[in-house]
Amino acid sequence: MVAMLQQPSQFTPPRSDIGVLVQIIFSAAFLLYLLYAQRIQSITMLKQVEGTLRRVKTLRDEGKRISIEAIKEIGKPDRDPTPDVERFLEHFFIQPVSLDPAGIVWKLEQLLNVRESKFEDEVRAMAPGASESELNNLENLLEAALALNVYYKVIRHFYLLGKKTMNLYIIMQIHMLLPLLMREIEAYSAALQAFREGMPIGDGVGALVAAKLMRGYEKREVAKDIVAAEVPWEGRTLIVLKAKGPGGNVGKPGDAIRNILRERGREVKAIITIDAAGKLEGEETGSVAEGIGAAIGGVGVEKYKIEEAAKEYDVPLYAVAVKEDITEVVAPMPPALFDAADKAVEAVQRLILERTHEGDMVIVAGIGNTMGIAQ
Amino acid sequence: MSSEGAIPSVGFPWGTFIAVIIIGAFSLLSLYLGFEAIASGRTEDANYYILLGSTGFAAMGYMIFRSRVTTVRKPLIPRVEVVTTLECPKCGFKKVRGFKRGDYVFKEDEPCPNCDGVLTITRIHRREKRSRRW
Ligand SMILES: [Zn+2]
Numbered sequence A: 001m002v003a004m005l006q007q008p009s010q011f012t013p014p015r016s017d018i019g020v021l022v023q024i025i026f027s028a029a030f031l032l033y034l035l036y037a038q039r040i041q042s043i044t045m046l047k048q049v050e051g052t053l054r055r056v057k058t059l060r061d062e063g064k065r066i067s068i069e070a071i072k073e074i075g076k077p078d079r080d081p082t083p084d085v086e087r088f089l090e091h092f093f094i095q096p097v098s099l100d101p102a103g104i105v106w107k108l109e110q111l112l113n114v115r116e117s118k119f120e121d122e123v124r125a126m127a128p129g130a131s132e133s134e135l136n137n138l139e140n141l142l143e144a145a146l147a148l149n150v151y152y153k154v155i156r157h158f159y160l161l162g163k164k165t166m167n168l169y170i171i172m173q174i175h176m177l178l179p180l181l182m183r184e185i186e187a188y189s190a191a192l193q194a195f196r197e198g199m200p201i202g203d204g205v206g207a208l209v210a211a212k213l214m215r216g217y218e219k220r221e222v223a224k225d226i227v228a229a230e231v232p233w234e235g236r237t238l239i240v241l242k243a244k245g246p247g248g249n250v251g252k253p254g255d256a257i258r259n260i261l262r263e264r265g266r267e268v269k270a271i272i273t274i275d276a277a278g279k280l281e282g283e284e285t286g287s288v289a290e291g292i293g294a295a296i297g298g299v300g301v302e303k304y305k306i307e308e309a310a311k312e313y314d315v316p317l318y319a320v321a322v323k324e325d326i327t328e329v330v331a332p333m334p335p336a337l338f339d340a341a342d343k344a345v346e347a348v349q350r351l352i353l354e355r356t357h358e359g360d361m362v363i364v365a366g367i368g369n370t371m372g373i374a375q
Numbered sequence B: 001m002s003s004e005g006a007i008p009s010v011g012f013p014w015g016t017f018i019a020v021i022i023i024g025a026f027s028l029l030s031l032y033l034g035f036e037a038i039a040s041g042r043t044e045d046a047n048y049y050i051l052l053g054s055t056g057f058a059a060m061g062y063m064i065f066r067s068r069v070t071t072v073r074k075p076l077i078p079r080v081e082v083v084t085t086l087e088c089p090k091c092g093f094k095k096v097r098g099f100k101r102g103d104y105v106f107k108e109d110e111p112c113p114n115c116d117g118v119l120t121i122t123r124i125h126r127r128e129k130r131s132r133r134w
Helices: A002-006 A017-075 A082-089 A104-126 A132-165 A168-197 A202-214 A253-267 A301-313 A335-355 B002-006 B014-039 B043-072
Strands: A219-223 A226-233 A236-243 A268-278 A288-292 A317-324 A361-366 B082-087 B094-098 B108-111 B118-126
Touching: A017 A082, A017 A132, A017 A168, A017 B014, A017 B043, A082 A104, A082 A132, A104 A132, A104 A301, A132 A168, A202 A226, A202 A236, A202 A268, A202 A317, A202 A335, A202 A361, A219 A253, A226 A253, A236 A253, A253 A268, A253 A301, A253 A361, A268 A301, A268 A335, A288 A335, A301 A317, A317 A335, A335 A361, A335 B118, B014 B043
Parallel strands: A236 A361, A268 A317, A268 A361
Antiparallel strands: A219 A226, A226 A236, A288 A317, B082 B094, B082 B118, B108 B118
């Protein structure tokens, strides 16, 4: 080798031994890739899932830490809330059986009510020093931490299963979903800051529109955690409703609309719901769109109640949607969304002028989490 | 929580390191043989070896780049700056400050420094940042 380096020009056989060796090795590498491409791909994908999993774990741990910190700071508990928080984060929900779907909404509602009151009591026990709106915010915070925990456990499940079986299709399933899951996970981690501090979030834009419309008028509670005000406008009577702020609350707008319809019967000529809606890529945050139907998200219980009540009293349902990205729904509200509330108010007013007459009564429901927004 | 140990801990990427060393050695050898072939006038051999060598280096660079990406990207909890705007309904005095816990939209917060009105919170949102728009 040394002699070879010293006088390279004299080393001139047609093909050197080393050259052949190099060729063999590269051909072997090619052959290896040909035969084991799928396995190599599995390993690469698994590595990427592993990296994401590690990131999600950090976010999950951070969610837990922030929750415990906030409970200690706001709730002034007399004992360490850590074991209670850990127990809370493992909480699960069993969907009602849907083999016989008739009446499932009411079963679902009952289960959700139980869940809500249990969560409320648990948070109250963890944080005895918190005020009513602080309790609502803490509950939201704990639910965000719980969601992060579930995401983490599901990704970890597929990662470990993929590693155990080395099955490309199991690994591919989670690998394909990761970019979408990551957006949701990032949304929930942005929620931690908003929920801890009680800041208005993107989802609150519907409540903000209602708050702007009902400001300065007398309010009453028409359903659990829903306030309503009668607002005279252009000869019409608007019954504006929103969740009771400024704590993190969505209330039961379905019950509220049903109660108002029962009270006022066929005097009501239109129901307008305003809610934040997920935008498609390319659409601008804060753009306002009008449509038909009940603009309300969630599991569907409240939407069902609104639709049922509207059908019973034969009232048309109009919807105003404020577009926002999924990552903005539970994150502190961006300025474009805050400004969009004024545009949505204009859209609601135009809709009322176009679709109703003087003397009519209109229900205007601002849907969404009213955290950080009073009325 | 014992199952958490199932996720391998982040350490030095030894697998990548060894692969890079081996590929690097063979690429160097190929390049050496290539230049030697040029020196002795065997152009075809030279092209072949130099192609092999540079492919090896490209693969090496790619591997290093990949491992760097996974180690550099740190998990981050997004923390944004949120501002509160207060306005006096009487004289129109306006003030913007950082968000404080307990702030909410339409809260009557503090007395107006200009008149006897009360400053009311009118806006709470993230600090304006004009990023690229499509
Ligand atoms: Zn003033």
